[in-house]
Amino acid sequence: MPEAVLKGRVALVTGVSRRKGIGFAIAQQLAMLGADVFIHSYSPYDATQTWGADPDGISALIALLQKHGTRIAHAQGNFLDPAVPGQIMGTAVQTFGHIDILIANHAYSKMGNLEQLTAAEIDTHLQVNVRGTLLLVQAFAAQHSGCSAGRVVLLTSGQHLNPMPEELSYIASKGALYQLTLSLSAYLIGRGITVNAINPGATDTGYANSELYESVLRANPQGRWGQPEDAARLIGWLVTDDAQWVTGQVINSTGGGV
Template identity: 80%
Template sequence: MTEAALTGRVALVTGVSRRKGIGFAIAQQLAMLGADVFIHSFSPFDASQPWGADRDGISAIIKDLQQQGTHIAHAEADLLDCTAPQQLMNAAIQAFGHIDILIANHAYSTMGNLEELTAAEIDKHLQVNVRGTLLLVQAFAAQHDGRLGGRLVLLTSGQHLSPMPGELAYVASKGALHQLTLSLSAHLISRGITVNTVNPGATDTGYASAELYESIRAAHPQGRWGQPEDAARLIGWLVTDEAQWITGQVLNSTGGRV
């Protein structure tokens, strides 16, 4: 895979709000491979969480991505709004004309076991993670003209490998994306779009307490957490021509941990 593998192609990557996150690593990897990249963020969500928003803001994220030498554009959008996916795609098309690659990396995530679940939290998870993703995929497919290089990558979690009883609403939403993979692939392959889903496993994006960090590190066969760059390298390869024969798959990038 050469550094110019994606030259002439345009990617839309959602959930790029922090340089510590998977979304930033994906956007950086695609730019390194030559793609122009439209990034989506929703910083208020990160700011409301214990890990916080990127300390230097979205302008610093854009500046870092521009160092790869490709064109970068950005829009902020709350995918809880059912009109946001189409608006986001419209903004990306206005910036670049056509989108070849969609990486649905965004996620709404809060902790909650069965006893703590509320209807509002279940709805938010499904609206952002499932409805928001499906509407964005719909908008992406509608603008794709059948040219070579159409790629859709969804991100799931590890709910199909081990139980996650403390994140039930999140599990429900990510499980839905997992199960959509094969059907979306069957629907879109005739339009020249491959569809794959990646489970990045436990990834060090700064959310874990010291106790949780050590517990997960010790459970990994390779003795470390996944890094955002691990998932980004896999996704970068999936959207190149080298992976054109791969579609309808859920890939676990977990360092051997199940």
């Protein structure tokens, strides 16, 4: 793909808080392709997880992204607050004037089978992952002028390919994004905005214990885990003009596995 193919375009990427994460890989890929990038993070969430927040903080991510020579800006926010998606989009627009590309990469995730379900956990998954994403798309569409091609990419999971009974609240929320993709695409394509989703498959972002890590290696036909850069390269293509004929699709980028 030619360098600077996204020059003059601005992307908002949510869920960018760790160098090991998919969000950072996406932001870096878009910056490498010439886009200005506004990144969103919520580091307190990562700090509560087994993988932890980035040890050097968000400033380290910003410094790395700036090496690609495009403009980088950042805001933090918890999408559990229904006002925050609109605020993040508003700040991004105020910073750069417009947003051409929205990558809804953020996700709240907590393990839980049927017996472990609580109303609070179900609500949190749906509020952050579904409501937060829908409000972001709404705010994105409202500010999109139509002067350039609009791009929305959602991230789902493998719930439609393989049972995930230990993550019921999570897959309920990710399944909703899967189902929303086609309808959002149909609604927005008349405004020049494509909407697609990707399932990145099992991606090595540091969350797996040794048992899970080895089981994925054995199950994947290519004998490896997905890397954040695998998802980032696909998204990088989806937001270019070369992908203008692709919309309403959920793409499984899983290396041949599930």
